[in-house]
Amino acid sequence: MIGNDIVDLTKAKQETDIFRSRYLEKVCLPLEIRLVLAATDPVECFWRIWTMKESAYKAVQRQFNLKPIFNPSAFTCVFENSEVGTVYFRDQQLFTKTLRNEDFVYSEILDSEHTHRFFGADSDFLLQVKNELDLPLLPEFIKTGTGLPILKWADKTLPVSKTHHGIFQVFQY
Amino acid sequence: MTSEAIQARLKQIVKPYVNNQENFENLTSESNFIDDLEINSANLVDIVLDVEDEFDIRIENDDMEIMTDVESTVGVIQKKLSAK
Known part of the structure; x- marks a missing residue:
């Protein structure tokens, strides 16, 4: 499966206030909110979770020909280490890799057939x-x-x- | 509230997040937030929160799922208003 998502941190800062009341609850599950709030850089941690969910959404949408939905909280993220994570959606389990620097956060689905x-x-x-x-x-x-x-x-x-x-x-x- | 009245208020809500002004000016019930109005997906969350504040309703994440175009969003708002 393929799916990727990037967030330009400079642009995201202008466009989105993740600390707006109820914002995190619309996107994250309680465990994910705890991860964000405990992180050294909560904003970056949030975008890691967001891009993992978006990548997984694009992958399952393509794989199963799903009609567009908007429900980030239907995707559950777990961090395996600083780069690799797992996203659960219905009965699917997808692995992701996240690249981060001061300018962007980028995640993609790990798939040995789509490594480019x-x-x-x-x-x-x-x-x-x-x-x-x-x-x-x-x-x-x-x-x-x-x-x-x-x-x-x-x-x-x-x-x-x-x-x-x-x-x-x-x-x- | 009529669906036309809800759509008019929704149009004002989505305005600050729109990246395709031409499609915004020609907004119809079929306009898709991401494909037509080119709204960033992270701002869809803001639209849902703005809708909650504007209409004084709360939208659960399972209802939010279909809020990707004008018609579906108006439908969710109508459903929530009638349940008040």
Whole structure:
């Protein structure tokens, strides 16, 4: 499965106040709220949980062709270590990896078949895939029934997860 | 309250979070918050909280689940108002 999500911390600071009354309760379960409040950097910890949930949501939505829903608290996050985590959703268990620095928090689903990651613009990404796979032409983006991206060339397709926030854009494929 | 009246108030609530002004001006009951209005998903939480404050209702997370477009959101608000 694939799914990824990035938060531009500078932009998030302007857009979102996670300490707004009742905000955390709409997104997190009680255990997750305790993790956030106990963290050295609660905001960063919150975005780790958020991006884990979003990545898992994108993955199950694609896998099971689910119609769009908005219920972050239906996804349960557990931290295994500072990078790896587990997200539980219904009977599914997904593993995630989170990369963090002072500018962004980025999570993606761990899947041995989709280990490629590309930071950058659409056009640079298409060129990268063309070169990696030695294609005669640039692949093109098409969408699944629920609007998730797929790359297409000749008679072949490649599922791609794309996330964009602020100045950052990342593809997992 | 009529669904038209609720939709008009909802339009004012979503306004500060919209990233696609053209689609906002042409807002219909079918407008999707993320695909059409390009609202950041973290701000969907703010919209739910603003809706709770504006209409003096509380929305459980299971009801929030379908609040991804104007029509569904108006439906949830109507349901909560009639239960008051």
